[in-house]
Structures are given as structure tokens and as C-alpha cells.
Amino acid sequence: MKHLFLLLLSFIFCACSGQHPKINGVSFVGAPNEITAATIDxxxxxxxNWAAVMPFGFIKSLDTPKIVFNMDRxxxxxxxxxxxxxxxxxxxREINVMLKPHIWVWHGEFTGDIDMISEEDWKTLEKSYEKFIMFYAELAExxxxxxxxxxxxxxxxxxxxxxxxSQLIPKIKTVYKGKLTYAENWDQYTKVPFWDQLDYIGIDAYFPLSQSKTPNVEELKKGWQKHKNAIVTLHTKIKKQVLFxxxxxxxxxxxAKEPWDSNRLEGNIDLQGQENALTAIYQEFWNEPWFAxxxxxxxxxxxxEVxxxxxxxxxxxxxxxxQLIKEFYSINQ
Known part of the structure; x- marks a missing residue:
């Protein structure tokens, strides 16, 4: 528990400095069947104090130009x-929400690789995506x-x-009046051309930090430095807060070797590694004024059951x- 004490101690300044409360969020997985109020407890x-709600659209393959969504099945x-x-x-329960629609490619192929084979297919995909995202922008509003x-x-x-x-974002703003972000992967976020049209630089923060089997907190913090410097550089250029x-x-x-890896495997359980990695990310980012x-x-x-x-x-x-999350998220309430 020593590292937990140090984590809490390091955020005394944050809690007392008048900074706006951070977005202390969870990504809430859509349930198979209707849920009740007790699910939120x-x-x-x-x-x-926040949760991402994630409805889905589906496409059959990486070069399929039509998105299907809001289906009974x-x-x-x-x-x-x-x-x-x-x-x-x-x-x-006074929990704020980020509505975050996702696309799922059948067989679990990576959405970043969606790529059409013709201009006609690109146009079809654009029309389909606009319909999908405007549908949920209306719900968000x-x-x-x-x-x-x-x-x-x-x-x-x-x-x-x-x-x-560039044309889609103004259309979204005609129906939705809140703040906008886009969630780009850790290795591509610097190449997004429209950050200046949004309110937050959104990053899915699965950065590689360490080759160690069970990296300690200090090793992980060291692994963050080059990535953190690049994030700060973009923030300074775009002048938008960064949101993970x-x-x-x-x-x-x-x-922390390949944190994006979600492949199924048995065993190799390391509860301490998870705890150390979360401690490091909190110590590195949550006290930064440019970090949302x-x-x-x-x-x-x-x-x-999970x-x-x-x-x-x-x-x-x-x-x-x-327990680590519970203690940490209590600081910025």
C-alpha cells in the first residue's frame, strides 16, 4: 500500500489548488439486456464522476461501405x-456522460484499417457514417x-x-451544442487534421511503456516521458485540453509492453502489474492543468460476476x- 499512500499524497496539491475536477470516468460496456438503477451503484x-456510453454500428469487413446500427439483434x-x-x-446518480459511438468490424478487425477500394465506396461510407453519427449526436443533444x-x-x-x-463536424454542431472530441489511437493522434475544430484532443492511451514482466511504478513513469512530451507538444500547438x-x-x-493487446490468453495473471501501471498514469497526468x-x-x-x-x-x-481507483477518484470530487 506504500505506492497508494504516495499516490494520494502527490495529489494534495491538485485537490487544493482550485483546479476543475478531473474527468474520473469509466467506459461502460453496453449490456445484453435492460439494466436497473442498482447497476449504477x-x-x-x-x-x-463520468461514464462513457458506447452504442455500436457494424460493418461486415474492412472494405464494406455500409454501416448497420440500431438493430433488434x-x-x-x-x-x-x-x-x-x-x-x-x-x-x-449525478454521473456525467460522454456518448461515444463505436464501429465494430465483424471478426474483430481493427477499425483503423477500414479502407475503401473505390471512390464510389468512399462516398457510400461517408453517407453511411454521417447517418450513424448524426443519429447519435441527436441523442446526445x-x-x-x-x-x-x-x-x-x-x-x-x-x-x-x-x-x-471537416464538413461533418459543423453538421454535428447544428444538432449538438455540447463539447466534442474524437478518440484516436495512441500511435496516430498526432495525425488528426481537425483537432482545432473540437474541444478536446482525445487519445486512446495504450502507449507502450516497459518490457518488464511486472514493471514497477518508477519504471513505468520513466517509460511515459517521451510520450508525455509529444502529448504536451500537441497540446501547446492546438491549445486544447487532452482527454484520455x-x-x-x-x-x-x-x-505495459503492448497495452492495446486484447487477445484471448489463459493465465499469466498479474494483479500487481495492473495496479502499478494505473498508479503511474495517475501520477504522471492527473495533476497536469492541461489534462482533462x-x-x-x-x-x-x-x-x-466479472x-x-x-x-x-x-x-x-x-x-x-x-480499491486504487476508489481512493484516487475520491480526490478530485
């Missing part, structure tokens, strides 16, 4: 009705969510079709890191 218990929490009810339940995320990890689409995105639209670590050995906060990846509705000491996935639920 564990989020309140870890002192989260989707999970309840991935559709409009489920997202709306989830937002209501969170807001009833209806529910008065403070932040709307206009896309997640779509770097090929973003970099190849810059004119589309996703951050998190698996409870697995080598958790972040959304922990990821949080499930069925709290009592996570635990034999789980090596991203969730902190029912692991030592849950």
Missing part, C-alpha cells in the same frame, strides 16, 4: 433505446450529455478523407485496482 462506489445497450436508458440511470465523441480509432478514414470530416478517451491495463504479465481526465477501460454492468483474482482482462472490477 458500483460505479458510484468507485467515485467515478444488437445487444440492448448497443442500441439507441439502451444507450438512452443507460444515460438516464447514470444522470440520476436530447439527453444533454456534456461530451460527444464523433468517432473512435478510424485513422485511415480520417487521414484519407479529411474534407469529409480510453486508458487501462490488463491484469497480466507484461501489461480519462475513461477507464472497461466497466461491466454485472459487477458481482473480474476477480483469476481474471486477466482490462476490467478492474473485484481486483485490487478497484
Amino acid at each position: 458500483p460505479i458510484v462506489n468507485v467515485n467515478a 444488437q445487444w440492448w445497450g448497443e442500441r439507441r433505446d439502451g444507450a438512452k436508458k443507460t444515460i438516464e440511470l447514470l444522470q440520476n 436530447e439527453m444533454n450529455t456534456p461530451i460527444f465523441c464523433i468517432g473512435t480509432e478510424l485513422h485511415t478514414f480520417v487521414q484519407k478523407r479529411t474534407d469529409f470530416w 478517451t480510453e486508458y487501462g491495463y490488463r491484469s497480466v504479465y507484461n501489461t 481526465g480519462g475513461f477507464l477501460w472497461k466497466w461491466y454492468h454485472n459487477h458481482s 473480474g476477480g483474482a483469476d481474471n486477466n482482462r482490462f476490467t478492474i472490477q473485484n481486483k485490487p485496482s478497484e
Whole structure:
């Protein structure tokens, strides 16, 4: 618990300096079936003051130009009705919401590699994506969510079709009056051409930090320095706050080597590595005035049935890191 004490001590200044409360968020995974108010209790218990709600659209392959969404065969929490009810339940507990629509490519292929084979297909995709994102921008406005995320990890689409995105953002602003961000992957965020049109620089912060099996906090903080310097450089240029639209670590050995790796594997459980990596990210970022906060990846509705000491996935639920989050998130309330 020594590192937890040091973590809390290091944020006394932050809590007393008059800074705005950070976004202490969780990424709330859409539930298969309708949830109740009791589902929100564990989020309140870890002192989260924000949650990302994530409806989904689907495409069949990386070169398919049509997005399908809001279908009956989707999970309840991935559709409009489920997202709306989830937002209501969170807001009833005074938890702010970032509505963050995602695209899922069948077979789990990476959305950043979505790429059309013809100009005609690109035009079709653009029309389809605009329909998808405007549909949820209208929901974000209806529910008065403070932040709307206009896309997640779509770097090929973003970099190849810059004119589309530059025209899409003003259209979104005609129906949604809150703050906007976009969630780009850790290795592509410097190449987004429209940060100046948004309110936050959004980064999915799965930066590689260490090759060690169980890296300690100081090693992880050292691993952050080159990445942090690059983030500060972009912030200084764009003059927008930085938001970690996703951050998190698996409870697995080598958790900071390739933090984006979500492949299924058995065993190799390392609860300490997860705890150390989260401690390091908090110490490095949450006290910075240019840093808005972040959304922990990821949080499930069925709290009592997920996570635990034999789980090596991203969730902190029912692991030592849950207590770490509870203590840390309590500081900036």
C-alpha cells in the first residue's frame, strides 16, 4: 500500500489548488439486456464522476461501405433505446456522460484499417457514417450529455478523407451544442487534421511503456516521458485540453509492453502489474492543468460476476485496482 499512500499524497496539491475536477470516468460496456438503477451503484462506489456510453454500428469487413446500427439483434445497450436508458440511470446518480459511438468490424478487425477500394465506396461510407453519427449526436443533444465523441480509432478514414470530416463536424454542431472530441489511437493522434475544430484532443492511451514482466511504478513513469512530451507538444500547438478517451491495463504479465493487446490468453495473471501501471498514469497526468481526465477501460454492468483474482482482462472490477481507483477518484470530487 506504500505506492497508494504516495499516490494520494502527490495529489494534495491538485485537490487544493482550485483546479476543475478531473474527468474520473469509466467506459461502460453496453449490456445484453435492460439494466436497473442498482447497476449504477458500483460505479458510484468507485467515485467515478463520468461514464462513457458506447452504442455500436457494424460493418461486415474492412472494405464494406455500409454501416448497420440500431438493430433488434444488437445487444440492448448497443442500441439507441439502451444507450438512452443507460444515460438516464447514470444522470440520476449525478454521473456525467460522454456518448461515444463505436464501429465494430465483424471478426474483430481493427477499425483503423477500414479502407475503401473505390471512390464510389468512399462516398457510400461517408453517407453511411454521417447517418450513424448524426443519429447519435441527436441523442446526445436530447439527453444533454456534456461530451460527444464523433468517432473512435478510424485513422485511415480520417487521414484519407479529411474534407469529409471537416464538413461533418459543423453538421454535428447544428444538432449538438455540447463539447466534442474524437478518440484516436495512441500511435496516430498526432495525425488528426481537425483537432482545432473540437474541444478536446482525445487519445486512446495504450502507449507502450516497459518490457518488464511486472514493471514497477518508477519504471513505468520513466517509460511515459517521451510520450508525455509529444502529448504536451500537441497540446501547446492546438491549445486544447487532452482527454484520455480510453486508458487501462490488463491484469497480466507484461501489461505495459503492448497495452492495446486484447487477445484471448489463459493465465499469466498479474494483479500487481495492473495496479502499478494505473498508479503511474495517475501520477504522471492527473495533476497536469492541461489534462482533462480519462475513461477507464472497461466497466461491466454485472459487477458481482466479472473480474476477480483469476481474471486477466482490462476490467478492474473485484481486483485490487478497484480499491486504487476508489481512493484516487475520491480526490478530485
